[in-house]
Amino acid sequence: MTTAADGDRGGNIFDDAIKRLDRAFEFAEIDAEAVERLKHPRAIVQVSVPVRMDDGSLRIFEGYRVRHDDSRGPGKGGVRFHPDVNLHEVKALAFWMTCKCAVVGIPYGGAKGGVVVNPKELSRLELERLSRGFIRQIGEFIGPESDIPAPDVYTNAMIMGWMMDEYSKMQGQRTPAVITGKPIPLGGSLGREDATGRGAYYCIKELERQKGWDPGRIRVAVQGFGNAGQHVARLLHEDNYRIVAVSDSKGGIFKQDGFDVPSLIRFKNESRQLKAVYCDGSVCEMVDADTISNEELLALDVDVLVPAALENVFTGENARKVRAPVIVEVANGPTTSDGDAVLNEAKKLVVPDILANAGGVTVSYFEWVQNKQGYYWTEPEVQERLREIMTRAFNAVYDLAERRSIDMRTAAYAYALTRIGEAIEAVGTQSFFQAGH
Numbered sequence: 001m002t003t004a005a006d007g008d009r010g011g012n013i014f015d016d017a018i019k020r021l022d023r024a025f026e027f028a029e030i031d032a033e034a035v036e037r038l039k040h041p042r043a044i045v046q047v048s049v050p051v052r053m054d055d056g057s058l059r060i061f062e063g064y065r066v067r068h069d070d071s072r073g074p075g076k077g078g079v080r081f082h083p084d085v086n087l088h089e090v091k092a093l094a095f096w097m098t099c100k101c102a103v104v105g106i107p108y109g110g111a112k113g114g115v116v117v118n119p120k121e122l123s124r125l126e127l128e129r130l131s132r133g134f135i136r137q138i139g140e141f142i143g144p145e146s147d148i149p150a151p152d153v154y155t156n157a158m159i160m161g162w163m164m165d166e167y168s169k170m171q172g173q174r175t176p177a178v179i180t181g182k183p184i185p186l187g188g189s190l191g192r193e194d195a196t197g198r199g200a201y202y203c204i205k206e207l208e209r210q211k212g213w214d215p216g217r218i219r220v221a222v223q224g225f226g227n228a229g230q231h232v233a234r235l236l237h238e239d240n241y242r243i244v245a246v247s248d249s250k251g252g253i254f255k256q257d258g259f260d261v262p263s264l265i266r267f268k269n270e271s272r273q274l275k276a277v278y279c280d281g282s283v284c285e286m287v288d289a290d291t292i293s294n295e296e297l298l299a300l301d302v303d304v305l306v307p308a309a310l311e312n313v314f315t316g317e318n319a320r321k322v323r324a325p326v327i328v329e330v331a332n333g334p335t336t337s338d339g340d341a342v343l344n345e346a347k348k349l350v351v352p353d354i355l356a357n358a359g360g361v362t363v364s365y366f367e368w369v370q371n372k373q374g375y376y377w378t379e380p381e382v383q384e385r386l387r388e389i390m391t392r393a394f395n396a397v398y399d400l401a402e403r404r405s406i407d408m409r410t411a412a413y414a415y416a417l418t419r420i421g422e423a424i425e426a427v428g429t430q431s432f433f434q435a436g437h
């Protein structure tokens with residue numbers, strides 16, 4: 001059995017993540033004690049999930065659910081299935097959820113779950129048993145008013161459907177609001193599928209307005225071509241932006257005058273990897289691209305760089321190789337705190353993860369509201385409300401950064417801390433003692 005601290009990628013990612021709190025504190029209106037509280041997750045469950053495999057053998061999978069904070073509402077956050085999942089990572093991801101929900105002003109705290117598994121190695125039935133087994137184990141810990149899971153890396157709507165069904169069986173009643181990102185027939189929301197990419201796209205549209213960009217001249221590189229990366233590339237392409245490079249875990253491709261993104265998405269999803277896009281003769285001719293490594297992609301001379309894969313992409317060592325002036329963090333935690341320092345010194349404009357990728361959880365919130373009301377919105381309604389929230393949050397953070405001459409990440413954390421502080425203050429007794437009663 002693995003211990004909680006096993007398999008951490010690149011040091012303790014949670015400890016590194018919370019360093020941002022101290023930096024932002026100075027610009028936030030929040031009590032120091034409340035900030036101290038945010039350095040410690042409220043609750044953690046660690047479970048082991050026995051799964052009967054198709055060949056009759058038994059495998060035990062480790063899983064976690066972390067509730068980081070619930071000052072502003074029930075815990076909210078995805079469940080990740082990945083071989084590198086570990087407790088530090090899940091804690092960091094839960095912490096980012098707390099901050100993210102506060103930045104966009106939706107009434108949630110932060111939570112996250114993870115199972116140590118490579119889902120690509122499981123059959124569909126094994127995956128279903130694992131998903132249901134995980135929910136049975138954490139069932140007591142989650143609920144529509146306490147902690148609401150959702151998809152994350154390598155989990156999807158189908159898995160959310162199984163999880164909701166399993167939870168509903170445990171409760172003896174249909175409970176769609178316990179989980180978001182469900183298939184539409186099971187109470188999912190229209191517009192949830194592309195919401196993370198779309199939220200980042202709305203941020204880029206605001207940058208376009210602020211900076212007076214001509215989209216046709218803006219070259220974009222996207223690292224990571226899963227759900228979020230694909231949709232942000234697609235939406236930008238529709239607006240005439242030039243997507244000149246994309247990569248996935250197997251490698252990347254580059255094309256000076258920009259890709260036809262819909263065909264790239266089609267190839268990627270048919271072959272399951274971008275590599276096949278250029279390895280297969282006919283397709284190779286069709287896309288006419290050069291191959292590049294992930295490292296090369298990050299150092300490309302482009303206008304906007306979009307990390308849309310996993311954590312720890314920009315570190316103190318490699319961040320100085322970044323040539324793009326603007327980075328839009330669609331992944332969670334792509335920049336370490338050392339990486340931050342380097343990017344700030346180089347005067348890069350970084351739209352931080354807790355803002356840029358908040359579109360997913362925002363539409364999750366819409367889904368939860370619809371489930372509770374039993375009344376469903378149209379896709380244009382979802383998109384319009386998402387645009388409103390993302391644009392407002394982007395401008396609040398951008399303005400704070402300008403006003404205080406700080407980077408956008410610090411501004412986003414300061415803004416989030418102030419929101420969290422208001423909630424804590426509203427139920428607390430701190431002001432009573434401070435007033436000297």
Ligand code: GLU
Pocket residue numbers: 076077078079148149150151152153180181332357358360361362364
């Ligand atoms: N996993 C997504 C995130 O990191 C979505 C979470 C949610 O919808 O609750 O933001």
